[in-house]
Structures are given as structure tokens and as C-alpha cells.
Amino acid sequence: MLRLTATLPLGVLFLLPFAGALLFILPDLAHGQGYRDLLEHPQAWGALRLTLFTGVSATLLSLLFALLIIAGSRGNLAVAAGAFLAVPHLALAIGLAFLIMPSGLLARLVAVAAGWTTPPQWVTTQDPWGLALIAALVLKETPFLVWVFAGLLNRDDLQRQFAGHTSVARSLGHGPASTFLRVLLPQLLPRTIVPLIAVFTYGMTVVDMALVIGPGQPPTLAQLAWTDLNDADPATSARGAAGVLTLSVLILILLVVVGLLRRLARSWAGGFYSSYPRPGKPGLAVSGQIWGLWQAFYTLIGILLLIQSLSGFWPFPDLMPQHLSVKAWSQLLANGSAFSASLFLALATASVALVSVVAWLETQAPSRDRFIIITAILGLCLPVLLVALGQYRMFLWLGITGTPAALFLAHVLPVMAYVVVMLSGPYRAFDPRWQATASGLRSPRLLFLARVKWPMLKAPLLAAFAVGFAVSIMQFVPAQLAAAGRYSTLPMEAVTLSAGGNRALIAASGLSLVALPLVVFLLAGWFGRPRWRAS
Numbered sequence: 001m002l003r004l005t006a007t008l009p010l011g012v013l014f015l016l017p018f019a020g021a022l023l024f025i026l027p028d029l030a031h032g033q034g035y036r037d038l039l040e041h042p043q044a045w046g047a048l049r050l051t052l053f054t055g056v057s058a059t060l061l062s063l064l065f066a067l068l069i070i071a072g073s074r075g076n077l078a079v080a081a082g083a084f085l086a087v088p089h090l091a092l093a094i095g096l097a098f099l100i101m102p103s104g105l106l107a108r109l110v111a112v113a114a115g116w117t118t119p120p121q122w123v124t125t126q127d128p129w130g131l132a133l134i135a136a137l138v139l140k141e142t143p144f145l146v147w148v149f150a151g152l153l154n155r156d157d158l159q160r161q162f163a164g165h166t167s168v169a170r171s172l173g174h175g176p177a178s179t180f181l182r183v184l185l186p187q188l189l190p191r192t193i194v195p196l197i198a199v200f201t202y203g204m205t206v207v208d209m210a211l212v213i214g215p216g217q218p219p220t221l222a223q224l225a226w227t228d229l230n231d232a233d234p235a236t237s238a239r240g241a242a243g244v245l246t247l248s249v250l251i252l253i254l255l256v257v258v259g260l261l262r263r264l265a266r267s268w269a270g271g272f273y274s275s276y277p278r279p280g281k282p283g284l285a286v287s288g289q290i291w292g293l294w295q296a297f298y299t300l301i302g303i304l305l306l307i308q309s310l311s312g313f314w315p316f317p318d319l320m321p322q323h324l325s326v327k328a329w330s331q332l333l334a335n336g337s338a339f340s341a342s343l344f345l346a347l348a349t350a351s352v353a354l355v356s357v358v359a360w361l362e363t364q365a366p367s368r369d370r371f372i373i374i375t376a377i378l379g380l381c382l383p384v385l386l387v388a389l390g391q392y393r394m395f396l397w398l399g400i401t402g403t404p405a406a407l408f409l410a411h412v413l414p415v416m417a418y419v420v421v422m423l424s425g426p427y428r429a430f431d432p433r434w435q436a437t438a439s440g441l442r443s444p445r446l447l448f449l450a451r452v453k454w455p456m457l458k459a460p461l462l463a464a465f466a467v468g469f470a471v472s473i474m475q476f477v478p479a480q481l482a483a484a485g486r487y488s489t490l491p492m493e494a495v496t497l498s499a500g501g502n503r504a505l506i507a508a509s510g511l512s513l514v515a516l517p518l519v520v521f522l523l524a525g526w527f528g529r530p531r532w533r534a535s
Contacts, residue, residue, distance in 0.1 A: 007364065009356035010372070014416040017409055018379055021390030024397065025245070028389070034242035037235065044243075046218035051247070054130040054220060055204035056254075058137035062199060065138065066145035069291045070153070071180045077291065078150040079525075084143035084298060085467070086517040088474040090491055093136045093209040094498060094510035095301035098308055100124040100132065103316050105304055111317030119316050126216050133214040137206065141199045143294065148195045152188055197255065197381045204251050205383040208476040208491060212498045221247050222385060226477070229389065244385045251383060302514065308507035328504035332512065341407075342473055342490040343516060349412040350468035353419040354461065361427045362449075369424055376420035379413065387413070388478035395482060402484035410482035411475050415468040422467055426460035462524035470517035490516075 028034070038044055069077070099105050102119040110116070125132050205222045206214075214220060219227070221243055228240025308314075309328050311321035333339070360372065379387065391410055395401040430453060438448040454461065476491040483492070494509040 007360055009352065010360050010416070013352065013356060013409070013412050014420075015372075015375065017391065017394070017413055018375065018387070020394045021387050021413075023390070024393035025386065025390040027393075028238070028241040028245060031238050031242065033235070034238035035246070037239040038242045038246065041224070041239065043218035043224060044221075047221040047224045048250075050130050050215060050218060051204055051221040051250075054133050054137070054214075055200065058134045058141065058203040059196070059200040061134070061138045062141040062145055063196065065142045065290060066149060067185070069142070069146050069294070070149045072289070073150075073291065077146055078154055080291075080295070081143045081147035081150055082463075083518075083521065084294075085147065086470055086514070086521040087140070087298065087301075088470070088491070088513045088517065089136075089140050089206070090208045090212065090474065090476065090494055091305070091510045091513040092140050092301065093212040094494065094506060095305050096132070096136050096139065097125045097213050097498075098304050098503070098507065099301065100135075105319075108317045108319055112319065116317055125213050128215050128217065130215045130220065133206075133210055133220075136209055136213050137203050139294070139297065141203070145192070145195065145199065146291070148192055149188060152191055194377055194381065200255075201251055201381055201383055205247060205385050207385065208495055211495050221250075225385060229481070241389060244383070244389050248383050248386045302511075305507045305511045305514070309504055309511050311504050311507075314503075325504070328502070328508040331505055332508045338488040338490050338493040339512060341487055345408065345411045345489065346469045346472035346516065346520075348408065349415040349472045350419075350465050352412060353415045353468050354423075354465050356416065357419050357423050357464075358427070358461075361424065366428055369428065372420055373424055376417040379417040380421065384414075384477050388481050391478055392481040401482065402486040404487075406482040406484075407479060407487055410478040411472045413478070414475065415471050418471050419464045419468045423460060423464040427457060430457060459528035462528040466517070466521045466524035469520045473513065473517050 097104070101107070101124055102122045104124075107116075107119055107122070111119075206220075207222050207226045210220050210223045211226075214223060216223075218224070225240045225243030225247065228236050228243060231237055231240070307321070310324045310326065312323040312325040312327075314321035361369075388410070391413070392401070395406045395409075400406045434452055434456070435448060438452060474491060475489070476495065479489050480492055483489070490509065490513050494506070494513060497506045497509050500506070
């Protein structure tokens with residue numbers, strides 16, 4: 001009975017809503033008129049080409065930069081890269097827009113040297129090629145992949161294995177670059193397939209970043225589908241659903257093609273990996289500096305958002321505003337419903353997800369984890385638009401659209417998926433001898449959990465909570481559909497404000513998106529530190 005009760009939260013709040021969302025998508029598959037309307041849309045083919053270009057380019061560039069950073073690193077990058085995960089995609093897009101727009105900071109720096117008095121006629125944000133969107137995605141996804149690679153390199157079992165293989169390669173005459181390419185990379189890439197699929201899927205289906213900094217004429221296919229889904233006309237909404245399903249099928253086809261190409265390239269890869277030793281170390285000296293550029297960029301974005309949020313009158317080409325003002329923050333806090341809604345939802349969903357996953361891991365056998373983990377990974381790899389559309393259809397059927405319950409369920413689903421993936425490994429790796437010792441001393445189970453196990457696992461527990469909190473804060477697409485215009489969260493406010501001209505208010509909303517997850521990450525790092533350190 002206890003086991004059944006402990007599994008109910010995970011089943012009711014994660015498994016059933018996820019399965020229901022996928023089931024409610026099925027009727028849209030047979031809506032032929034929606035597909036015909038999509039094919040006849042004047043921007044459909046341009047949007048499709050743009051989506052392929054931005055999604056594929058962003059994924060490949062993110063992977064390339066992440067590998068260069070890891071290859072040239074001399075220390076543990078997991079902590080530094082994890083800190084970047086606290087910055088939501090939308091906040092980074094807003095900061096990048098302030099940096100590269102025709103009247104942004106970069107143009108002002110050039111204007112001081114060139115003597116310009118008016119902003120240049122550059123198309124830097126919302127450019128027709130999607131270059132700004134690609135840059136934003138690369139800047140955000142590269143730290144995530146660095147964090148994934150660093151986590152693999154720091155695993156105790158793999159660390160010993162990699163160290164042995166590296167020593168053998170060096171003794172055979174391979175230099176650092178050759179060792180990384182021919183020894184470490186073939187072992188790292190197969191272990192990062194799921195994160196790479198998640199990065200690719202997000203790049204192909206991103207909506208909030210594209211609305212702020214992406215192209216508009218034509219937009220990406222995700223933007224096109226999102227606009228149609230928000231239309232009150234049933235035919236237009238059906239065309240949007242067709243766009244979401246078309247985009248999902250396109251992603252699946254591309255992943256299958258990549259898998260086939262990977263199989264076909266095995267013979268060539270085998271020849272490359274077994275080629276003669278290369279003692280040189282080309283590029284590693286430069287690649288070691290790339291991570292510093294990423295750190296400098298994120299620092300610059302944070303400072304720029306802060307100054308912009310406090311700016312009063314700031315004419316071009318002045319490098320600093322003529323006076324500072326807290327008017328934007330006063331306006332943002334005066335309408336505090338979005339802030340309080342996001343904060344409450346993040347705290348509630350992260351807490352519920354953490355308790356639900358811990359209850360599952362404490363009461364179920366490890367052999368049953370496979371189904372939950374696969375479902376969570378599937379939830380992370382499927383397009384957000386697809387799952388959100390299924391959720392929206394399900395909420396309409398249940399009659400809860402535009403209610404706090406729908407908003408909570410829309411947030412808790414992705415949070416649950418992340419917490420499951422993050423916590424299952426460290427929790428199951430806990431040494432069972434501690435529990436055997438406590439049982440031998442006749443210690444009650446709850447006392448053992450509260451005094452021994454959970455304090456020893458506080459770092460992964462708090463890290464999972466912090467990631468869940470950040471994931472909840474950045475939800476835009478599912479929250480917008482579930483809220484149905486009756487509630488507002490910080491991402492909704494930021495996207496709405498980005499269409500206006502009040503830059504100080506836009507910057508304040510972007511900075512508030514960063515502040516909440518960053519504070520939680522810092523607190524998790526502080527309280528998750530070990531109480532005792534080896535002398």
C-alpha cells in the first residue's frame with residue numbers, strides 16, 4: 001500500500017498528463033485540411049528552409065565550440081558551466097539584442113571611434129537569415145554541452161578509464177589534440193546522444209527566443225505555427241497544429257538520416273581513429289581561451305541588462321545613460337502578478353517534483369526506473385510545441401483551460417522530467433552499506449533518511465531542485481496556452497514587452513528572469529557544499 005501511495009504523485013502529475021498530451025495529438029494527425037492550408041501558406045516553404053538552416057547550424061556550432069572548450073580545458077568546467085544554465089534562453093536573447101541592435105552597445109562603441117551621430121542601418125536583430133537567432137542559440141547551448149561533457153569526464157569510473165587510454169595514446173606518440181580526437185571523442189559522443197537530440201530539437205522548435213531576436217519575414221516554422229495556434233479561427237488553429245506536427249516529423253526524419261550517416265561513416269571513422277600518431281597540438285592553445293570569451297560575454301550581458309534597466313534618457317551614441325532611474329523596476333514590481341505567479345509556480349513545481357521523484361526512488365526497485373527515465377528523456381527530446389499542443393487539447397477536454405490547475409500542470413511536466421533525469425543516477429548510486437549499518441543499529445527508516453541519507457545526498461537533491469526551479473521559470477509555450485490569457489508569468493511579460501519600445505522595462509523583465517534562478521542556484525551551491533573537508 002505504501003509503495004502504491006508513493007508512486008501516485010509521479011503517475012498523476014507526470015505519466016498520465018504526458019500520455020494524455022500525446023493521445024490528444026492523434027486527432028490532429030488526420031486533419032487533412034490543416035496540412036493543405038499549411039502548404040498553401042505563402043511563408044511556409046521559406047519558414048521551412050529557415051528552420052533547417054537555423055536549427056542545424058546552431059546545433060553543429062554548439063557542438064563544435066563545446067568540443068573545442070573541453071579539449072583545451074585544464075580544469076573542471078562542470079561548476080562554471082552549470083552556473084550558465086541558470087540564465088534562461090529568453091533573458092539571453094534580450095541581452096544579446098541590446099548588444100547587437102543598430103543602437104546597441106557594439107554600434108555605440110563603433111560610433112565613438114567613427115564619429116557617427118545616428119544609428120547605422122544594420123539588420124542585426126530579426127535578420128532575414130536567422131543569424132542572430134543562431135548566435136543566441138549557440139551562446140546558450142554551448143555551456144549546456146560543456147556541462148554534459150565535463151560531467152562525463154568527471155565520473156569516477158570513466159575518469160580512470162579515460163586516464164588509462166590517454167596514457168597509452170601519449171606513449172604511442174599522439175599529442176594532446178590527436179589523443180582527444182582519436183581516443184576521448186569516440187567515447188564521449190555516443191554517451192551524449194540524448195543531450196544532442198535535446199539541443200537539436202530545441203533549436204528547431206524554439207519560439208520565445210525567435211519572437212525576440214529571430215527573423216520575421218519569413219519567420220521560422222515554429223513561429224509560424226505558434227502564431228496560427230493563437231488565432232481564434234478554428235481553421236487557422238488547425239493549420240498551426242499541422243505546422244507543429246510537420247515540424248515534429250521533420251525532426252524525426254533528420255534524426256534518422258543522421259543515424260544512417262553515422263553508420264555509413266563507421267569505416268571512415270575507423271581509419272581516422274587508427275591513423276598514425278600526430279604529436280602536434282594544433283588549435284588547443286586557442287581553444288583553451290574560448291571559455292574565457294563565453295564567461296566575458298555572459299558577464300557583459302548581465303551588466304548591460306542591469307544598466308539598461310536603470311537607464312533614463314540614453315541618446316545615441318552615448319556609451320552611458322545621461323541619468324539613472326528605477327522607474328522601470330517600479331513599473332515591473334507595481335504589476336507584480338507575473339513575478340509572484342512565476343515564483344510560486346517554480347517553488348511549487350520544483351518541490352512537488354523533488355518529493356515525487358524521491359518517493360519513487362525510495363519505494364520502487366531500481367529495475368523499475370528504466371520506464372520512468374525513458375519517459376522523462378522522451379519528454380525532454382520531443383518538441384515543446386508538440387507536447388504543449390497535446391496538453392492544451394487535453395485541458396480543453398477537461399474544461400480546466402485558464403485555471404491555476406492547468407498552469408501548474410503545464411509547468412510541472414517538464415520540471416518532473418528534468419528532476420527524474422538529474423536525480424535518479426546519484427540517488428541510486430548511494431552506498432547501501434550505510435543503510436545496512438543503520439538497520440544493524442535498529443535505527444528507524446525515517447531517522448536514517450533524515451539524519452544520514454538525505455544529508456549525504458543534499459548536493460544532488462538541491463541541484464535537482466535548482467534545475468527544476470529554473471526550468472519552471474523559463475516555461476513560455478505551454479504556460480501561454482494553458483493560461484489562455486487569464487494569467488501571466490515572467491516569460492509571457494518579457495515576450496510581450498519585447499514588442500514595445502520601453503527598453504528599460506524590457507531589460508528589467510529580462511534581468512528578473514535571470515535573478516530568480518541565479519539566486520536559487522547560488523543557495524543550492526552554498527547549502528549543498530560538504531560540511532567536512534579533507535585536510
